[in-house]
Amino acid sequence: MAIRFPIVRPVLPAIDVYQKHVQAVFDSRWLTNSGPLHQSLEQRLAEYLGVEHLMLVANGTLALQVAYQALGVANSTKPVLTTPFSFAATASSIAWHGLQCEFVDINQSSLNIAPELLKPEQVDAASAIVATHVFGNPCEVEAIASKTAGRDLKVIYDAAHAFNCRLNDESILNWGDASTLSLHATKIFHCVEGGAIVFKELDDLLRAREMINFGFNKYQYPEQLGINAKMSEMHAAMGLSLLDTIDDIQAQRIEAVSTYQTELANEFEFQHWVDGSSNNGAYMPVLCRSEQQLLKLMENLLASGVQTRRYFYPSLSEVACYGHRGDTPLANEISRRVLCLPLYGDLTVEEVKQICQLVKEAL
Known part of the structure; x- marks a missing residue:
């Protein structure tokens, strides 16, 4: 595909x-x-x-x-x-x-x-x-x-x-x-x-x-x-x-994120942004219910032509070359459930809605 x-x-x-x-x-x-x-x-x-x-x-x-x-x-x-x-x-x-x-x-x-x-x-x-x-x-x-x-x-x-x-x-x-x-x-x-x-x-x-x-x-x-x-x-x-065009680029990304979150509100948890700030449109992460759901979703979406990425996985505390120091059970668990959906500067609202429909079908 x-x-x-x-x-x-x-x-x-x-x-x-x-x-x-x-x-x-x-x-x-x-x-x-x-x-x-x-x-x-x-x-x-x-x-x-x-x-x-x-x-x-x-x-x-x-x-x-x-x-x-x-x-x-x-x-x-x-x-x-x-x-x-x-x-x-x-x-x-x-x-x-x-x-x-x-x-x-x-x-x-x-x-x-x-x-x-x-x-x-x-x-x-x-x-x-x-x-x-x-x-x-x-x-x-x-x-x-x-x-x-x-x-x-x-x-x-x-x-x-x-x-x-x-x-x-x-x-x-x-x-x-x-x-x-x-x-x-x-x-x-x-x-x-x-x-x-x-x-x-x-x-x-x-x-x-x-x-x-x-x-x-x-x-x-x-x-x-x-x-x-x-x-x-x-x-x-x-x-x-x-x-000179960065404001327009960022505005389009922010609109895409907002559309994703509206369309997928009943499907996933989202990261909560700190009070006094707003989403800058850098990424579109979703929290799946389990790693099994995430892996199946990735597979089904790829079959439909939608590329996704596990971002960030694995938890860095579980990587041998970084030292394994620190007790981080929450990060270890969440890293297995976070998936990023497509997001880029010229992604349109209509395309986001198409992706969201494919996500719902894949789930």
Whole structure:
């Protein structure tokens, strides 16, 4: 059966808009190393998102890794408290540095890390908390801030799904010591490949800017450990080409989510969004009654040309290479029941209704 409705389909700008930006790159022959397109996109994104200390990087995983390094977490011997219900990059970026993941269970309603399970002795013994805004749903940031106040650890938010998410009319990216974005092709807003970090403090931003350019200071001397994590001008060109239409892209995705939830209200449970925020249209997860129902639904939908994805499965605390540390029965159980339905920028309401009809038939 041919795929009629893929799980995701990257949005692309009008080709002439992209060509205009690419022509500027050809004219300048400035291909990377913080060129004019990179600088323009960085400034415009910061203004659009309502943040101050934003820097672009090559991808979302590097955004996490650079944040750990810039904040001093990467050099610590203490464990990092994190969520088991997230994409693999959340845990793998921690373990890649040789750091120990200590998983904390999630809230059954929001699917985010549960602040009430953060024990004082755990927090005191940790170097950082890395929490994910799951499917774009903001974490209980005030509760996490309260749990960590006055303690010597960093709070880093994996905001890969949280593009343009706001909590009480303020960007969710302004919480914590750093927040990281993925600008991968599958996201609401993308640069084909890309990422960004928003730092709370200017000094951390300036340190990170040197780190992503091999650790060179302004005299081209490597005074600290660095890596090459710079975004190219070609990738910045894609971002600039999409930024002018991002409101329309996101509005269509939000309308699709709303239609799904209306049409399937009697079939599934849905993630509950935190008070003071609204769904940003990043994903369309549903909670099946059981793993058996999920597997049968996937099979039946694929036979009808509808692609789905288990997102996120397995629970990261059950993956051997991440360490198996932490008691997370709720995340382990929920990870077996969550399924994501197709969602992309040009998915129409009529197409969503067709998918929903196929879901009901498949059930």
